[in-house]
Amino acid sequence: MSRWLLFIPLILFIVLGVFLYRGLSIDPTELPSALLNKPFPEFKLSDLKQPDKLLTKADFVGKPVLVNVWATWCPSCREEHQQLLQMAHEHKIALIGLNYKDERSLAQQWLLQLGDPYQFVIYDDKGMLGLDLGVYGAPETYLIDAKGIIRYRHVGVITAQDWQKLQGMLHG
């Protein structure tokens, strides 16, 4: 009986090893959204391209959308842009841009040069909507359902695989 007790440290080591191994593949910088399954926050901000036009939540609620947080100061956003253009081209879901803490003219220039995948872009220069959303960097993408509830938050660049995963969620 006491012989088997000697295996306890080994078993504990293996269990610990399993947890630590799993830990290696978890990204500690990725936070789940605190607003998961909660409504998208209310806002009243100007349209990036039309400074006089005020946008609110009502402008996109009614069908599922992807809200993509981006900025010209964010190099990863440039990396992601090609994928976004591809996604817009497929016409599976509307993309709404959230220009986060940026300069209007720079952002407009950027879209002219690189292409515009967005149905429209919300100009959040002070980052107030970002704060309400729990944004802590760019790029970030939120999947919002037809009722305006936040279903999923993706932190970082959207790759082709991420797009596949998102499409899977759309059918769910």
Next chain:
Amino acid sequence: MAKLVPFVFAGLFALFSSLAFAAIDTYQFKEPDKQARFQKLTNELRCPKCQNQNLADSNAEIASDLRAKIHTMLEENKSDDAIIAYMLERYGEFVLYQPRLSKQTLLLWTAPAVLLLLGLLVIVLIVRFRKKTALPLTTEAPLNPEQQQKLAAFLNNAQGTPR
């Protein structure tokens, strides 16, 4: 006098090293208790972007934004609880340095004490177990009187011989 130089250096170093950790922007408050609350809140809230830096020390832009928000909320006379609730609502439990006591964090809070008790238990059990199975110093019977005399005689003789 020269002996004091290292102490002066140490003192200056200690004094200035704390300044190295202060963030760039400073906030002024009219009421001194708000300043204290600001310090406390920014020290206890974690910057969402940086791994394990609090809002007070972090130079990340989001930390700077959140410090500004806390300043605004304090000026609006919001309570500490309201400010923390605001942060939690948007950034989740991760933003608190001290995790709250809940079902999920129960294990986190109690694990050190539980492990310590387990460790002590193991030690106690080992000591008890060892006493019961302790081997005697000799495995044979002690010497009878005749053998003891012979031994004494040997020892007496042995003492006389040089090494």
